[in-house]
Amino acid sequence: MHHATGLRRLPLVIAIGAVLALAGCGGSDHDSRADTVVAIPAPPADQGAADTAPVPAVLAFVDTAATNQRGDARYATLATNAGVRVLGGMLDIWKPLTEIVDAGVTAPAVDGFPAVVNSAWTGVPNDGTNGGTIVNAAVHNANIDYVVKATASRTAEQTLMAYLDDRRGKGYSTTEGFGPLTAAWRTATRQTTSITGMPADATTVKYEDSGNNNGVGGAANADFGMVVDLVNSMGNNGSTEPAKRFYKYARPYRWSSAVQVVPALEPAKSTTPPTDGGFTSGHSAEATRNAIGMAYVVPERYQELVGRGLELGESRILAGMHSPLDVISGRVQAQAVAAANLIAAGATTRAAAVAQAHTTLMKLTNTTAATFPSYAASGTVANDRFADYATSKANYLRRMTYGLPRIGSTTAPAVVPKGAEVLLETRLPYLSDAQRRVVLKTTAIASGYPVLDDAEGWGRLNLFAAAEGYAVFTGNVVLSMDAARGGFNAADRWRNDISGSGKLVKGGTGALALGGNNSWTGGTQVDGGTLEAQSATAFGTGDVYVAASGTLVSNAPGALAVAGQYTQLTGAVLELRLGAAQQGRINVGGTATIGGGTLRVKLQNGFRPAAGDTLTVLGAKSLKGKFESITVEGFTTVTPIYTETGLQLRLGT
Structure with a gap:
């Protein structure tokens, strides 16, 4: 998959027909738009070499x-x-x-x-x-x-x-x-x-401790x-x-x-x-x-x-x-x-x-x-x-x-x-x-505090925050998690507020959750495994691109905000964990381009809609394309209702 090469992938062109949506959900496809040929945007642009932290030139x-x-x-x-x-x-x-x-x-x-x-x-x-x-x-x-x-x-x-x-x-x-x-x-x-x-x-x-x-x-x-x-x-x-x-x-x-x-x-x-x-x-x-x-x-x-x-x-x-x-x-x-x-x-x-x-x-x-x-x-x-x-x-x-x-x-x-x-x-x-x-x-914490500005940097290390991963993305931040190795290789969570101009590229088979108030601008690319949003701004302010082997999960306490474009390829999965008050739905500030793949909806926190209810799951400035498969937990029949700016799901039995 594309990440740190410095090259930009050319847009793909995919024909999307109503039959794709029908095949996955078992219902009729209510869509006022004519079937279109969808151009898949390129992934977020590479942001250059990864950040470094050189060893200080002092006695170690x-x-x-x-x-x-x-x-x-x-x-x-x-x-x-x-x-x-x-x-x-x-x-x-x-x-x-x-x-x-x-x-x-x-x-x-x-x-x-x-x-x-x-x-x-x-x-x-x-x-x-x-x-x-x-x-x-x-x-x-x-x-x-x-x-x-x-x-x-x-x-x-x-x-x-x-x-x-x-x-x-x-x-x-x-x-x-x-x-x-x-x-x-x-x-x-x-x-x-x-x-x-x-x-x-x-x-x-x-008293002295006589223990060991x-x-x-x-x-x-x-x-x-x-x-x-x-x-x-x-x-x-x-x-x-x-x-x-x-x-x-x-x-x-x-x-x-x-x-x-x-x-x-x-x-x-x-x-x-x-x-x-x-x-x-x-x-x-x-x-x-x-x-x-x-x-x-x-x-x-x-x-x-x-x-x-x-x-x-x-x-x-x-x-x-x-x-x-x-x-x-x-x-x-x-x-x-x-x-x-x-x-x-x-x-x-x-x-x-x-x-x-x-x-x-x-x-x-x-x-x-x-x-x-x-x-x-x-x-x-x-x-x-x-x-x-x-x-x-x-x-x-x-x-x-x-x-x-x-x-x-x-x-x-x-x-x-x-x-x-x-x-x-x-x-x-x-x-x-x-x-x-x-x-x-x-x-690391800010400088200026007594005793903490040693030449090597030991005083400013914040190990509690460091256990939550990066706080700034600079250049391409590329990581690959191997679920087969277990532990944090299989699943981890970062809760720092991440800023910077860099780009996150998530690969491998493991799952990473982001829960901070994030503002990085360079975009997010899911090449493999799972990337989960646990906050409304989990993915910063750039574009989000989910490749064929990737899964993106929205588990935000409210609606997940994708400030830029959202793009999903065939083979990719978007999982929305819906609750009351728009919990888990996704709002895209730019164009949402669905080149196929799966939409999977799970219900949580006691949220149980009834047959006949209509769920608003995705909103966008402009919506193009369709999912190949749509499922909603607990319902055998789901009818997608696509519009120019969003997607609703009508629930059957």
Whole structure:
């Protein structure tokens, strides 16, 4: 089929007779128009080469992750440590005390700051400032004030979660993002925890979790060991200690006495303020690393899991233990660490873990490859706090920045770190690595936020949005889904609002649904498989062209708007899922050219017309041609009524 060749298909000329409509529907064809010879328009014009997201020409975290070692924290600098370097934007907010305390140790200056050796903070004031200098008071004050307000207004439910997320194993806490799969996951991993509530004496006793965090890995867990091992490996090179010792940014309760630490966490507070940095949050980083590992092996819960990772970060704020900058930086560093570790694991190990996860979880939930995705998403707001998509989306975006003041350019283009595409490998398996990089670029948040404008681009990655596919089409966006491979290769849904001047070409045998408020202009071409509209503007503002092997489904909550032309070839299928109030019908702003093919009408949401009713299913500025076959669910006789501007169906018995 035609797509990325840069050539334009010549129009086809097809003779359409009334007999075609009669053959498919079993009724007489009411058509005031004479039979005509229909010229089939060419597909939407190609929009040129696909978009790209080149690897930034800077030192890559994934190539230097091994420099981030806890034991080397005393010597960590931006020049020597990847975990410190990726958070270098903090120097625009806070300048730590710089002192060389070990004779003979030298390191190059970075960003105008001399190297720091962190073996001791001798002589540093014990007042929480650690002798550093606030560079941007507006951001710093907003950062601490956020914690003051959050801890003053936290609910009893948030207090309990803050305690559990502090004292319980982070891997165990993160599994709450599995929703309906949580029990099965914990059974398969053999996870345990000894922290199941807030003891009455927790205000004076520091409780430690004696559980096993992520569970039992290796040969000791034949059914799930590879999965546990992969999730555990996300912690490799993931220490936050070097960053804590380099930046020396205090915990919020040391900046302000108005911060109210959860009383049950008072015993967990460090008694040595100078060596107890808040930036970056270790709990937040660990939760995000765990969440990414879990989301990689069970991408059916991708957004819910990465959302739980950020939720645990917010728990650290509500606990009074960390500030927004602390937990934001934990996310940033953790994303880089997780990507490096997924790459280091190798494709064979990653694939084996994904396969083992699905085999075991399907067995435990009595599901199949076909039913597992729907089971994973079967939670409700009553039993899965991530079930409401709009709420989860808003929470994720809010937790990326916490509304801190923007201090840099707000229009800088997004860049994508080397290797970051692996984070979407299982969530968007039908895309290439290059396409996944473009997805990350087009869904990244705007620039200018504190700490988030690192040179590689880790800070601006919005993994929640990236799991919904592209946000901008540039050039030809060509994808092919193989239903035989199952999972997201067989069926997927994108809910981002897609803009741009590009063209979408959908091929293969799988089904893709689009549910955003889309405005791309370059057109839509269905060469194979199914493309479904779940919003009125699902196909943007260009032409829609359904080739002989393609199926287009209108499942919009109201009428589907095709702003340009609609063209359907012989062998193609248009499926309208009709409900009340014009749900599922199609309105074409230009010419609708039907060169044959099938019209299939299904009824949903309790919509049940009666025999003798007439359904308006298609409207257009101009309608040419006819369908070869028309069926309506539940009716054996259907009479099409074609006009110059639309199609109605009269229902028989």
